[in-house]
Amino acid sequence: MTVLILGATSDMSVALVKLFAAKGHNLQLAGKDMDQLTGLKSDTELRYNVLVDVLEFNALNYKSHSHFYHNLIVKPDLVILVFGYLGSQQSAIANWEECKKIIETNYVGAVSILNVIANDFEKRGSGTIVGISSVAGERGRMSNYLYGSAKAGFSTYLSGLRNRLHSRGVHVISVKPGFVRTKMTENLALPRLVTTSPERVAELIYKGVMRKTNILYILPIWRIIMLGIKFIPEMIFKRMKL
Amino acid sequence: MRTSQISNWGNYPLVNSTILNLRSKQELSSVIKSKFDFIARGNGGCYGDSSLSSNIISTLKFNKIIAFDTTTGIISCQSGITFDSLIEFIIPKGWFLPVTPGTKYITLGGAVASDIHGKNHHVEGSFKNHIISIQMLLSSGEIVECSNELNQDLFKATCGGMGLTGIILEVRFKLKKIESAFINEISIKAKNLEEIFSLFEEYKDSMYTVAWIDCLQSGKNLGRSLLMVGEHASANDKSTKRPLQVSKNRQKLRIPFYFPEIVLNRFTVMIFNFLFYHKQLGRVKRSIVSFDKFFYPLDFIKDWNKMYGRRGFVQYQFVLPLGNSKEGLHKILTEIGKSGMGSFLAVLKLFGESDGLINFPMRGYTLALDFPIRKGLFEFLDDLDKIVLQYGGRLYLTKDARMKREVFWNSYPNAREFKRIIEKFNPDFKWRSIQSDRLGISKL
Numbered sequence: 001m002t003v004l005i006l007g008a009t010s011d012m013s014v015a016l017v018k019l020f021a022a023k024g025h026n027l028q029l030a031g032k033d034m035d036q037l038t039g040l041k042s043d044t045e046l047r048y049n050v051l052v053d054v055l056e057f058n059a060l061n062y063k064s065h066s067h068f069y070h071n072l073i074v075k076p077d078l079v080i081l082v083f084g085y086l087g088s089q090q091s092a093i094a095n096w097e098e099c100k101k102i103i104e105t106n107y108v109g110a111v112s113i114l115n116v117i118a119n120d121f122e123k124r125g126s127g128t129i130v131g132i133s134s135v136a137g138e139r140g141r142m143s144n145y146l147y148g149s150a151k152a153g154f155s156t157y158l159s160g161l162r163n164r165l166h167s168r169g170v171h172v173i174s175v176k177p178g179f180v181r182t183k184m185t186e187n188l189a190l191p192r193l194v195t196t197s198p199e200r201v202a203e204l205i206y207k208g209v210m211r212k213t214n215i216l217y218i219l220p221i222w223r224i225i226m227l228g229i230k231f232i233p234e235m236i237f238k239r240m241k242l
Numbered sequence: 243m244r245t246s247q248i249s250n251w252g253n254y255p256l257v258n259s260t261i262l263n264l265r266s267k268q269e270l271s272s273v274i275k276s277k278f279d280f281i282a283r284g285n286g287g288c289y290g291d292s293s294l295s296s297n298i299i300s301t302l303k304f305n306k307i308i309a310f311d312t313t314t315g316i317i318s319c320q321s322g323i324t325f326d327s328l329i330e331f332i333i334p335k336g337w338f339l340p341v342t343p344g345t346k347y348i349t350l351g352g353a354v355a356s357d358i359h360g361k362n363h364h365v366e367g368s369f370k371n372h373i374i375s376i377q378m379l380l381s382s383g384e385i386v387e388c389s390n391e392l393n394q395d396l397f398k399a400t401c402g403g404m405g406l407t408g409i410i411l412e413v414r415f416k417l418k419k420i421e422s423a424f425i426n427e428i429s430i431k432a433k434n435l436e437e438i439f440s441l442f443e444e445y446k447d448s449m450y451t452v453a454w455i456d457c458l459q460s461g462k463n464l465g466r467s468l469l470m471v472g473e474h475a476s477a478n479d480k481s482t483k484r485p486l487q488v489s490k491n492r493q494k495l496r497i498p499f500y501f502p503e504i505v506l507n508r509f510t511v512m513i514f515n516f517l518f519y520h521k522q523l524g525r526v527k528r529s530i531v532s533f534d535k536f537f538y539p540l541d542f543i544k545d546w547n548k549m550y551g552r553r554g555f556v557q558y559q560f561v562l563p564l565g566n567s568k569e570g571l572h573k574i575l576t577e578i579g580k581s582g583m584g585s586f587l588a589v590l591k592l593f594g595e596s597d598g599l600i601n602f603p604m605r606g607y608t609l610a611l612d613f614p615i616r617k618g619l620f621e622f623l624d625d626l627d628k629i630v631l632q633y634g635g636r637l638y639l640t641k642d643a644r645m646k647r648e649v650f651w652n653s654y655p656n657a658r659e660f661k662r663i664i665e666k667f668n669p670d671f672k673w674r675s676i677q678s679d680r681l682g683i684s685k686l
Contacts (some may be wrong), residue, residue, distance in 0.1 A: 009266065011303075036266035039320060043306035047331055186244055186263065 004028040004076035006057060006113060007083025009036045011182035012132065015202035016080060021048035023206075028076055030057035030068070031083075059083050059109030060101075069116045078209060079117055080130040081110055085147075086184045092146050099146055106150035111157055118161055118170070125169045128209055131158045132175045135217065138226045141242040162214060173208055174215045177201060178222035194221060248298070251547055252289040253554030254615055254643055257676065260297050264304045264322070267385070267411065273299065274383040274672075281675040282405045284349025285324055288356060289557040290643025291676035292404050299409060301351055307331065308412060315417040316374060321351030321410040333488045333533070337417040338474070340372035344589070346538050351410040356640040357402030359603055361450040361472065361537075364594035368603060369415075370401035377412040381672035385411065398599040399663040404639055406664050406673050406683065422485035424475040425450070425536040431525045435465025435572060442592045442607075445471050450536070452591050456515040457575060457584040457611055458508065464575055467590060468519060472536050480530050489532075496544040503551040506614055508582045550614045556643050558623060559610035561593060562635040567607040570633035574609070574626060581622055583613055600660045602638045610641065620644055639677065647682040657683075 003020050005013050008029035017027060021044045029037050029052060037054040044052050057068055085105035092099040114129065121127035136144050137151030155174055162172035179185065179195040201218050208216040217223040232240070249256040262273065262280075273280060283293035283300055301322030309318040315337050319328065325339060326346040332338065343358045352358075354376060359368040366372075375389035376397065388397040400407045432438035438453050445451050450472035459466045477485050540546055547555070562570040571590075578584045588611035596603035613619055627649045630637065636653035637645050651657050661683055674684035 014303075033266050033268055035268060039306035039308060042308050046307050046310050183263070183265065 001025045001077045002028060002074050003078045003080065004030065004072070006030050006079065006081045007059070008040065008054075009033045010082050010084075010184075011198040012180065012201050013080075013082045014040065015198040016082070016205065017044055018199075019202045019206050021050045021052070024048070024050060025078075026051040026074075028053045028055060028072065028074075030055045032056070032058055057113075059105050059113070062109065062112040065113045066116050069113070069120065075120065075124075077126070078128045078130070079114075080132070080205070081114065082132050083109070084132065084134070084151075084184070087147060089144055089146055102146045103150045106147065107153040107157075110154050114157070114161065118165060121170045122165055122168045128171045128173065128212075129158075129161070129165075130173045130175060130205060130209065132177065133158065135176050135178050135222050135226050137176070139229055139237070141237075141240075143242060171212050173205075173213055175201075175205060175208070175218060176215065176222065176226075177218045178225070180218070194219060194225070248286070248294065249554065250286040250288050250290060250293060252556055252643055253547055253550070253552070254556060255291055255294065255676070256554075257291075257294050257296075259295065261300050262298070263300045263302070264409075266304075270379050270385075270409070271383065273409075274379075274381070279670075279672050279674050280409075281673060281678075282321075282351060282355075282409045284322060284352035285347050287343075287345060287348035287352055288640045290641065291680070292356070292640055292642070293352070294676045295674060301349060301409075304411070305349075309414075315419060316414065317417055318412060318414040319350055320412055321349060321354075323350050324348065325350070325353070329533075330488055332417055333420070333423050334486050336420055336486055338420045338533070340366060340416060340418050341369045342537055344538065345541050347541065350413050351405075354401060354410055354413055355403060355405045357598070357600075357602070358640075359591075359593070361452040361470075361591060363596070363603055364446060364451070364592050365449055367594065368402075368596065368598075370598065372415050373401065374414040374416060376400060376410055376414075378407070379409040379411055381408065381668050381670065395663050396667055399660055399667070402598060402600045402602065402639075403660070403664070404600075404675065404678065406675070406678055407667050408673060420474050420486075421477040422475040422479060423488060423533045424480045424485065424530050425472040425533055426475050426479060427529050427531050427536055428471040429522060429527045429529075430469045430471070431519065431522070432465075432467045432469055434459075434463055435568065435575070438465055438467045438469060438590065439568060439607075441469045445469070446592065449473050452589060454518065455588045455590045455609070456519060457578050457588045458512050458515060458582075460576065460579045464572065464579070466519060468522075470536070475530060489534075495542060497546055497548040500548045500552045501550070503553065503614070503616075506549060506551070511584065550612070553615040555612050555614045556619065556623070557610060557612050557641040558626065559608060559638040559641040560626075560630045560635050561602065561604055561608040561638070562606050562630065562633050563604055564606040566633040566635070570629065570635065571607060571609060574629055577626065577629070578611070583616065583619060583622055584611060588612075599656050599663070600639075600654065601656075602636065602640075604636075606635070608638075610638075639681075642677065645681070647680065650681045650683075 003025050008031040031037050041052040041054045087098055087102040133155045134151040136148040137155045140148050158174040179190040182198055196219050204218050245260045248259050278297045280297045280299050281293055281295040283298045304320045305322035306320045341360045353369050357368050357370050375387055377387050379385050432441050448471045453467040453469045455467035591608050593603040595605050671684045678684040
């Protein structure tokens with residue numbers, strides 16, 4: 001299998017690369033930091049003896065997305081969209097540039113590239129698309145609703161895409177991580193019991209791809225936690241300080 | 243960046259630091275622009291405060307293998323790669339580390355900054371003897387290459403330079419070829435210091451030699467030890483189909499919590515040492531063991547440092563010139579025996595000739611031991627320092643957590659030149675550690 005990872009320098013991606021390469025799959029690593037990607041390429045090729053391509057990709061450069069995908073010599077069998085931007089809710093409220101970056105990276109950029117890929121996958125009638133969204137998209141809460149709303153949009157997009165492509169032999173997986181120890185959350189104090197590692201995320205995504213899961217909560221307990229959160233009546237929720 | 247309480251292997255000292263995880267060279271510009279000073283830290287395998295500071299750059303995620311030549315064994319890696327990770331890659335291909343310390347849980351950058359030595363120093367020198375070139379970041383923001391041919395002063399001050407010249411980014415070095423991951427081991431009992439010295443002489447041409455020495459013995463048993471001699475096995479030596487296999491899941495035991503201090507006392511340690519010395523019936527025992535068991539016996543016990551309790555411990559490693567080794571060790575072992583402060587087995591090695599700017603090894607004997615932190619320990623160690631200096635020896639910075647400034651300046655002959663070169667490449671002490679401050683290296 002050839003696996004395309006969009007946002008390949010992230011911690012989750014590094015773990016995914018290790019896992020898929022160890023299983024013998026070839027990789028296409030797309031991202032902004034070519035230096036970091038080149039290091040990841042050499043390490044992966046040397047350790048696992050698989051083919052690794054590195055490609056320059058910018059989620060916010062929508063115009064380049066069609067060109068980027070159609071220039072791939074080998075079209076991937078599996079695409080994993082890992083890129084995202086947490087940003088600062090606090091500063092984004094007043095600073096439009098920061099707010100725009102959050103919305104565009106997590107929703108617009110994701111839709112832009114996946115539209116291109118989905119159309120191609122539909123035409124050929126095969127493939128798997130994995131989109132990493134977030135539990136933050138399940139309900140808007142005061143501490144995180146800009147990121148949350150963008151992710152909510154992304155989750156809905158993925159579910160609609162799953163619906164459209166199902167009859168065409170293409171599978172779409174929505175991954176909804178809760179708390180994961182990565183670069184994105186480095187400055188946050190996360191509760192240990194429900195926080196997991198990028199390695200565990202990669203393992204569960206791999207299993208999900210093999211089993212053709214639809215919606216993957218990582219860790220699975222988050223499905224229950226979010227169910228609980230969604231059940232809280234709005235009258236009460238609006239008074240909470242989440 | 244996050245702030246946490248951090249310590250190195252000895253669990254002393256414990257400091258509050260802000261840690262920046264390095265993942266990419268692109269992040270280095272923000273390090274340079276920042277008004278803070280930093281020290282780079284790998285896996286924290288040193289024992290004291292060499293890689294501790296208020297602001298730490300962790301290299302653990304900057305850990306990729308960049309290139310590897312399967313014919314020459316020359317490999318190039320980012321500094322955050324651990325020896326553990328490297329071994330998994332190189333052994334199956336028939337290569338091994340040219341020099342390795344007693345644990346594989348250290349980083350390549352740390353190996354360079356400490357100029358690590360192993361059980362083969364008398365034959366193959368220290369890590370710097372196998373380095374081809376180092377790529378590093380200077381406080382000016384420049385990324386430069388240094389080696390024995392290029393920027394020699396920087397290279398000399400970086401090997402064993404405790405991270406004070408800059409951030410080591412990539413290291414290119416030469417591996418050694420092996421046929422098998424197994425070691426032909428001979429272990430020999432030595433009744434006392436006399437015997438162990440003559441055994442080291444007898445086996446001076448063997449590749450790997452190390453002695454485990456019981457520091458609580460006295461009188462005619464002073465220096466009772468077990469010498470381990472090792473040579474790489476050839477492909478046919480062990481009846482196994484895959485001589486170069488590395489097995490996973492090698493940590494058999496885990497120390498789950500800090501032991502209460504009473505657990506490690508003179509009595510329990512004496513019993514342990516006795517059992518260890520007598521674990522083989524005969525005087526000489528030959529066997530074939532895995533590289534893991536020979537080189538990294540303590541790595542099998544995860545978190546073994548917790549056995550020393552919450553207060554942690556101090557490791558004390560010194561070297562004495564050959565001519566003074568016997569008398570000096572005799573005196574030091576007697577003092578340690580009298581004080582009752584020793585702990586488990588200590589490690590004795592014979593070093594070969596060595597040369598360098600900030601260079602710990604010298605032709606002679608080196609002893610490394612652990613001291614649980616107790617009342618009176620630091621004063622006792624200051625007294626030991628005096629004896630070490632008296633016999634012309636010095637302490638290993640990578641193990642040091644408490645040496646006084648004058649001891650350093652009086653025992654490292656090139657200390658002034660070392661400081662001068664640091665000031666050349668690190669003029670405002672952008673790179674400094676608690677240790678470098680304590681020893682007066684990073685004070686203007």
